[in-house]
Amino acid sequence: MNPNTDELRRILDLLRQGQWNAAHDRVQQVEGLLAAWLHGILHWQEGDLEDAENWYERAGRRFRQRGTLDQELTEFEAALHRPGA
Structure with missing residues (x-):
């Protein structure tokens, strides 16, 4: 399994627990399309629509x-x- 996928799951858990700052700090360390999407979701949840x-x-x-x-x-x-995630 891709180590980024495991990290993104941990970040998603943090987000769902309301630990937005911790999730945001960690997602910045992960590369790839899924990481960018989750980063966008975090900014949206924080109300930062431009980012x-x-x-x-x-x-x-x-x-x-x-x-x-x-x-x-x-x-x-x-x-x-999904396979390849």
Whole structure:
């Protein structure tokens, strides 16, 4: 399994526990499209929409076409389980 995937799961857990600062600090250390997407989700949750849109773009996703926060988190978690994640 990809070590980044394990770290992204840990970061997702931190986010869901409300530990946004810790999650944000850790996601900055991970590279890749999934990390950029999660970074965007964190900025969105923090209310920083400009940076959220930037990170979504880096992840190859369209910020303005996103779902609800719960939908995005569910979709992100599903992406972590896909082969090659």
